[in-house]
Amino acid sequence: MTQTPVAVPPDTSFYGHPRGLATLFFTEMWERYSYYGTRALLMLFMVAPATTGGLAFPVVKAGAIYSVYAAMVYLLCLAGGWVADRITGQRRAVLYGGILIAAGNFSLAAPSIMFFYAGLGMIMLGTGMLKPNVSVIVGQLYAPGDKRRDSGFSIFYMGINLGALISPLICGLVGENVSWRLGFAVSGVGMVAGLIQYWLGGKHLGQAGLYPASTGDASKDRKQKRIGAIAAFAAVAVLGGLAMLSSSGVVEISPTTVSDGLGWVLIAISLATFYWLIFGKGWSVDERKRAVAILVLFIASAIFWASFEQAGSSLNLFADRNTNRVVLGHQFPASWFQSVQPLFVIALAPVFAWLWLALGRREPSSPGKFTLGLLFVGLSFAIMVPPASGGLVSPWWLVGCYLLATLGELCLSPIGLSAMTKLAPARIGGFVMGIWFLGTAIGNWLAGRAGGLFESMPLPQLFGAVAASALVAGVVLAALIKPTVRMMSGVK
16 A cells, blocks of 8 residues: 655744754854954955054055955855765865864964965865855755745845844954954854854754765766865865965066956856856756856846945945044944945845745846846945045945945845756756856956055046946846846746
């Protein structure tokens, strides 16, 4: 006698969502606490005078280093997604990544330029392992077609911004008023807290992200692991060799040269990746169409982040040098402005999560939401053109800029995370999430290079160019909404 399977009701123990979402919420919260605490200090620390404990780098050099760091943090998500898919599984990748991030922040706290660069490198690698894979696990908590997915990602996104809200207030206060390096150490403590929470809460994740994907061929699986190990060893050997040659003076490698080279690498990787996804062998017709849709969203996200991520570069310098920060006779740290956007996200994310569900059939498509994101971030820089003309300005200009940018962020970022989990073929889910972060890497690279122009280009011209780029991109994407939706092949 065949027993009829009993349907298992969906887990709704965390505000109507799976309990595992809480574990991932706090894991990402502490990782973002660590990342944004470091980001709030990094540019200011590099350009600060040596008498205050800073590195006294020229703005151009600091911008180049920032562009490499911010881009590589997200570029390595591509490798981190592949490693998780084929070797470790997402769960262990998140754990290993968190350990590297914590070690990197403590390395930044050491009084040595060698440890400074080593710390940046460890944070890059660690974030590449953690960030794409924690998002993939979130997607795996929901069954295919579960309408709670977009809402769940919006809640998850609140965790990101809760960490981003707290960290500049704490790390910025310690870094700017006590010691830059102690500020980095406080950032590392947050990541340690996140690791402990993740380890203890893993029991709520079920089978999500526990095992790497399989090709169905054991010998092919072993071959992929060998290739991954060899590639990792070769990368470490090449980077170590270059570092030794540079430190010994045999080869002169400047941050600007490295940043320029990275720009070409980002372009090459993007072209190769999408050529493989669209024209490579083994994909179905629907998968190829969805790859085209991913490409459109990828380009839009890169342009968006090129504007948005200047919060850590040009806008951070504007807060430090061009903004009146005196309140009741006391000057507050410039890095505190980094908490404004997360505060708006925490306040508005529940509204957007409710809005998407309340709109029902009238809810905009993913390309439609991306269009709104580009238009909002373009307007955020457009309003900065008048106050950029000279002199100290009211902090409300930056607050208004960040409000508009946050509205754009809520239309694009959590929606992009959700869209990638739905558009990606199941066998390369982590890799496609890495592609999403590749677009973010390009945007961060552009944002860092823009920050390097802070002293060499009139600010009204710089901010105006950023605004025009985003607004034009938004108009173009608006015209592509319908064909992009068709390419999504039924994915909503």
